[in-house]
Amino acid sequence: MDALEARLRVVAKSHGETLGEHACATIEAGGKRLRPLLVFVAAGPSPAGHDAALRAAVAVELVHSATLVHDDVLDAAVLRRGRPTIAASAGRAMATATGDLLFSRAFAELAGGGSAEPVRVLSDASSALVEGELLQREDAWKLQTTRERYLRRCDLKTARLFRAACELGALAGSGNVGLLGEFGERIGLAFQLLDDVLDVSGPAERTGKHRGTDLLDGTVTLPLILARERDPELAQLDLRAVRTPEQAEGVCDAIAATGALEEARRIALEMVAEAKADLPALPEPSQQAALELVADGVVDRYR
């Protein structure tokens, strides 16, 4: 992971001073580096694929960061991980360019490894990400969003990049691309579901934001979908009338009162259990144990 941080910084700095400054700030603002971790764990302990795994880990984090930067432009977000966004501090042009640069460098990083297959895997995931982002905007304010449509959105905007991280790790190291890709996709789905639960459950000091920010953005997530089926008042909710953090917290309380949070958590934990169930087929017990730890880490964040 140290090699990852060092390499991310070099890549971010490589294209002009101004751009480098903002790209670096984005990278250094951090985050959990969950996707690079998945790459490394999926690659397994073999040192042979070390360079390829490092390149893949860097590339996956760059694509993830690029998406966040562009999202902040579109949402006119002011803070991200407790720091001013590039969009807020340097304007939309700089933020759009920084995102575009991070995208370009991700593919350059993979191509530098000399193999085309990783580029195919990551470009497919990044196309899915864009599609998922748009699906979310299309479905905004639609209380009647179905569970299937919600899951499709989570798959596109989150799980596909988790899948790509595992597939890229597998390509760099241990093989087992199919099995590890499935694992990544399930963990990614669970991660998104739990993230959506956390937005409703809080507490704010854990998430760094008010409860109910999704509601204020018009984003309908699984807790509301489940609660809507249980509470006739929520089934009639006018999402556009939810405008203040206080109103959003009130709706969060109503959702929690239906038991929808426990149900959503149960569905997510089932996905994690399914992801772990396939792991014994892996030949290397130490890799299996490491993957189980990562899976548990995703869940633990929400206990």
Add this chain to the structure above:
Amino acid sequence: MDALEARLRVVAKSHGETLGEHACATIEAGGKRLRPLLVFVAAGPSPAGHDAALRAAVAVELVHSATLVHDDVLDAAVLRRGRPTIAASAGRAMATATGDLLFSRAFAELAGGGSAEPVRVLSDASSALVEGELLQREDAWKLQTTRERYLRRCDLKTARLFRAACELGALAGSGNVGLLGEFGERIGLAFQLLDDVLDVSGPAERTGKHRGTDLLDGTVTLPLILARERDPELAQLDLRAVRTPEQAEGVCDAIAATGALEEARRIALEMVAEAKADLPALPEPSQQAALELVADGVVDRYR
């Protein structure tokens, strides 16, 4: 070129209906397809590299389109090639996403050919593009922009993608990557210089826009840089005071009166001549002739 159009349409349509609609509209709005043409001509007549050349031509045009879409978002542009921009017709989110998708698909298209080197070439060019775009915004309203800095900007934002187009063609076909890359870079620089001359010289019915749009954007180009050295009044120009199309046309007339347009054209034509001078080293006379035709085509647009 027919295969190119067909393939561009398939790629644009491949990721969701809404996104496909806008990506297709972008592609179908057309343009001169000069960059794909360079790929094909640089690849030469050999049918062996046909698939690789087609992929490269598609990828180069996708990156070019993505850049235009993102530029329109940042400039809040309403029209592009006589049609409403995506930013104007479907909003910034859709336009940003469409640009991101076109970027992703460019790299997927190249990776599908099974070789990593083309991905490296294109991702370097697209990073340069972003850097050039930002340089232009950083230098906006700066009348004292030097000729060196202007040429560096043109190199990054235009010539590098022309170079990449030629290098990708060379990789797919004839070889001679170094020579053809140099050719592409020179033609690209000349193309940008002549484009900047055209913005000052008009006529508007040729360019589809008023004379002096660069001035209104605060973009300082070679004609103004040369004219500033010749006319003491232009050397004192307050760019921010140029606000209406009428005022911009007045400044265009003042620039033209110094002879700066002829001088800028002369510099561009010299670059084209230098580009052509290396071509006799190519083993295939028919390829040399085709490249000369493309070089002349770039110039002809401005006669």
